[in-house]
Amino acid sequence: MVCELLRTQFPDAQPEQYVNGTKVDVLFTRVDFGRTDRMAVECKSYETPLTKTYIEEKIWPKYQRLLDAGYIDGVLIVSRKPVGSAAADSIKGWRYARHLTIQELEESLLGIRKYVQTLAGLQPIEEASYVEARFDGHDGAALEKLQAWVSSPAGNGLAILGSYGQGKTSLARRVAGYYANAYLADPTQRIPIIKKLGEVVHETRLEALFGAEFTADSPAPGYQFKTFDYLNQTGRLLVILDGFDEMKHAMTASDFFSNFREFNRLLKGQSKVILLGRPNALPSDAQDLVFRGIRRVGGQSVASTEFNQWQELTLAFFNEAERQDLLFSNLKNIVSRYQVAGRFTYKSSFVEERTAEVLDRVPPDLLARPVHVQLISELAADPSFDFGDFTRYRLYDHFIRSMVERDTTQKRARKAIPLGDRLQFQRDVAWWAWRRIGKVQGSFGREEIPNSLLAELPDGNATDLEGKRNEYIVSTLTEEKDSGVLYFAHRSFQEFLVAERLRLAKPDPNAHAEYSAHITPDIISFLNQTPDLDYVMDWYDTLRSSPGLLSPSYLLFYSRFPRLIENIEQTALRQPAQVDMWTVAIIVLAHQSKTPGSPTLAQLDAFLLQVLRLGQDDAAATATLALLQRQQSRFSSPMLLALVGGLIERCLRRARPESDPSALSIEAKQFDFSAKWLGHTVEKVFAMQGKLDAAKLQFNPGKLIALCAGEVNDRMPEAVSAFGEVRESAIVAPVSVETQKVYEMIDLKLRKAHDGFLRNRRTNFVVVSYDRTRRAGNSFKPH
Incomplete structure (x- = not known):
């Protein structure tokens, strides 16, 4: 064990070597200031400390003659137990010899004594009270559960999940501080190492992740x-x-999964690794993969060879006693600070009475998270604050506004810049920092802030750009590290500011791609609670002409606003030929979400079929995907007849009236997914030669889905799964529909006009594209 440990820094370390006929336990060379020393190691795994007598009679004679003869340059004695004072004095007087316990050797090689001492002073929350966290479904404090897990031989990885403001970072600090103190008191305990992943913005190997920590952030001499x-x-x-x-928000999905593979490298041997974060950062299939080592293949769950299984624990929300405890403690501390500062005058019973008032008037769910209790305590410490009609949105709005207003109204030098302009800067900085590519989302250098964010804001008393930037930063909701890096005091502050920035600015069509890429469930939660929801109508107004790229989750956000759905029903649903693909997706998702005012199933199907027949290419493809997704389990249903008939009718409507009966001619710019599907994948199957009324049309649903997806992928890459999971088993096998029943679904005029084409006895439909300017065509034939 000692040899293997030494070999991590001294590759030539070898066990049980003979030096001039004397056997030494380990031999290695060490380079020190350009000099190479040959070191001998004596290892003793005794249960009792080495005595002075043993050292002088057994160890000293063995190695002193080797030192005198110059065969070795030093001796390292490694034992399980520390030595007593007499033995220590003996070794101290022995030139070129040193004693270390195995734990001291580990610590010496890793070089993190000062780091551990710093962790020992770590508090869960600075300048605030702390109530021990708990896990859902488990009694007792979270720390007790974690102690049992760390002591258990089972399980290398533990994922602690919790939503915003539940105290994940506080718990991480609590655990790190506890184990740092435990290690300093008893070196046989594990050494805690804590790393904030928010600082990771690219794919990073473990060597770089911890190398940065122990060479730059927390320098550890000799770290390897x-x-x-x-x-x-x-x-x-x-x-x-x-x-x-x-970490997830600061990098691509590929980099994120690569980093999780790196984390899995830690899960080996007797390791213990705790991972903390918000579960809503990942969709369910990604959670299955990175936490449970399970991937979905063809609708089935299969064990992954790339990802390990982590044990999962979820942080519990505060119960009534914990809410009261933390609220009282925080309020007492804040009131005490305010009294010292002479800010307010309180009566002796203020804390008790105010605590009771808050518990009575504030909804319990707003006191279920530590971050909320802290914010509410700040508000409650102001005797004039009224807790009537309180919501999470109001909590953050009032708190942030109060913090900025405090700078504006109470500090004369800062009155030159109005509150509104300062708040605008907060929102713009939050949104800028939130969407920076390849950067940590919540922190930045002041010199990185774009000048454009300040261009239209008043200068105040500043005489140059640097002074103006500093004047706005000084009242920001960020704090500054020693290195000059600014960071938001809590992630939820930044999320609220981002939500406000988006709410107050009407996006242009191109901006929706950024909104879609960067809006998270927690930002959406703030947006949903705003007192004025008119912004949704403004967003939708420009959304309709957005070029994309948009995600289904972004469209789902729109689908849950009854007023918007009512507006769509009264306008877009009555104009299927002009409706855009985003509106089609929103109305489908509204029906699935059972949003009040959303269409019934019959109304939705009728609308989608009309869009399929008459609509723009991308809208029709979206409507087809929605209909196909619902038809997976019943591909023989009457709706399938209507869908196939509608697609054929769409092709007939686009064809030249003078098309030859043997082929359908469609202008190239109108040759969309439906034309490719009809001419490329549909086959006629005859039961008996010459019996057209017995014929069936056969096609593969998967190919139709692929063609629809190809039509919209450049605008909505996740279109195939936008309306639910597409089961592979449901789309692989070809399906058949009766030709005559399909034709009955087609507009009678069109059917008569193209009767020769429809009744052609070929086994496939020939659909030709042509360029109106060149009159040249390309035929699409079936495989």
Whole structure:
């Protein structure tokens, strides 16, 4: 064990070597200031400390003659137990010899003594009270559960999940501080290592992740990743990775999964790794993959060879006693600070009475998270604040407004810049920082802030751009690290500011792609609680002409506003030929979400069939995908007849009236997915030669889905799964429909005009595209 540990920094370390006929336990060379020393190691795994007598009679004679003869340059004695004072004095007087316990050797090689001492002073929350976190479904404090897990030989990885403001980072700090103190008191305990993943913005290997921590952020003399890796797998470390959700927002999906593969490298041997973050950062299939090692293949769950299984625990929301406890403690501390500062005058019973008032008037769910309790405590400490009609949105709105207003109204030097302009800067900075590519989302350097964010704001008393930037930053909701990096005090502050920035600005059509890429469920939650929902109508007004790229989840957000759905029903649903693809998707999702005012199933189907027949190419493809998704389990239903008939009718409507009966001619610019489907994939199957009324049309639904997706993929890449999971088993096998019944679904005039084409006895439909300017055509024939 000692040899393997030394080998992480001294590759030539070898066990049980003979030096001039004397057997030494380990031999290695060390380079120190250009000099190469040959070191001998004496290893003793005794249960009792080495005595002075043993050292002088057994160890000293063995190695002193080798030192005198110059065969070795130093001796390292490694034992399980620390030595007493007499033995320590003896070794101290022995030149070129040193004693370390195995734990001291580990610590010395890793070089993180000062780091651990810093962690020992870590508090869960700075300048605020802390109530021990709990896990859902488990009694007792979360720390007790974690202690049992760390002591257990089972399980390398533990994922602690919790939504915003539930105290994930506070718990991470609590655990790191506890184990740091435990290690300093008893070196046989695990050494805690905590890393904030919000600082990770690219695909990063473990070597770089921890190398940056121990060479720049928390310098550790002599740190080597090989030593770290060895101690991790031998059960000497407790690795805490905090904020995987913050890492997710700062990188591509590919980089995110690559980093999770790196985290899995930590799960080996006797390692213990705790990972914390918000579960809503990942869709359910991604959670299955990275936390449970399960991937979906053809609708079935299959074990992944790339990802390990993590044990999962979910943080519990505060119960009534915990809410009261934390509220009272926080309020008491804040009131005490305000009294010292002379800010307010309180009566002696204020804290007790105010705590009771808050518990009575504020909805319990708003006191279920530590971050909310802290915010509400700040508000409650102001005797004039009224808690009537309180919501989460009002909580953040009032708190943030009050913080900025405090700078504006109470500090004379800052009155030159109005409150509204300062708030505008907060929102713009939050949105700018939120969507930076390849950067940490919640932190930035002041010099990185674009000048454009300040261009239209008043200068105040500033005489140059740098002074103006500093004047706006000084009242921002960010805090500053020693290195000069600014960061938002809590992620939820930034999320609220982003929601406000989006709500107050009508986006142009191109901006929706950014909105779609960067809006998260927590931002949506703030948007849904705003007192004025008129912004949704403004957004929808420009959404209709958005070029994309948009995600289904972004459209789902629109689908849950009854007023918008009512507007769509009264306008767009009555104009299927002009409706855009986004409106089609929204109305389908509204029906699935059972949004009040959404169409019935019959109304929806009728609308989609009309869009399929008459609508724009991308809208018709979206309508077809929606109909196909619902038909997966019943491909022989009457709706399928209507769908196939509608697609054929769409082709007939676009064909030249003078089309030859043997082929359908469609102008190239109108040759969309339906024409490719009819001419490329549909086959006629005759039961008996010459019996047209017994013929069937056969096609593969999967190919039709692929053609529809191809029509809209450049605008909605996730179109195939937009309306639900598409089961592979349902789209692989060809389906057949009776030809005559399909033709009956086609407009009678069109059917008569193209009767020769429809009744042609070929086994496939020939559909030709032509360029009106050149009159040249290309025929699409079936496989």
